[in-house]
Amino acid sequence: MDTPEKRPMVIERFYQALDEDTAASLSADQKAALEEAVLSITLTTRQRIDIRRTVSFFGRRYFYVFLAGRDRRNATRHKSTLGRMALSVLVFGWLLFCAVSVFITLYLIKSALGIDVFKHFHVGLWTWLIEHQR
Incomplete structure (x- = not known):
């Protein structure tokens, strides 16, 4: 076990938060197992580039962090079910919008060319468009 002077700051804070008894x-x-566990789950970094700075701006302090390096995480991130459902609904809505737009465009082209697929049956979209063009 390291001496308190050589231990990382996160370990020192852990022992300060822990009850003395x-x-x-x-x-x-x-203690060694606890320190290893704390170091593995905290923001201690092993990245090649690790820049952490604070900036004073209009009487307030802000911080920025820049990390760069190889991704060493071994587990994939858990994606929320709600997020995946929302994305699915969004993609489905976009595909439905595109399909309806294509069908309307094809119908208008068919109507402009005067092609009747079904005799005596018209949706009336082309007629409505011509009447309201003025």
Whole structure:
């Protein structure tokens, strides 16, 4: 186990947040396992480029983070069911809009050319369009 001076800041904060009696009751193996677990789930980075800065702007402090490097995550991200359903509805709506637009365009072209597919049956879209053109 590292000395407190050599431990990462996140480990120091973890021990500050932990109850003193609980921290004192942990064995060296338990502390090492806890420190390894904390380091594996926190924002400690192993990226080649890690820039974290703060900027003062109009009396407030803002921070920015720039990370770049190889993606070492081994698990795929969990996508929400609601998000996938919303995307499915959006894609279906877009495809339906495109299909209806194509059919209306083809119908207007057919009507403009004077082609009757069914005798004595017209939707009236071409007639309505001609009447309201003025």
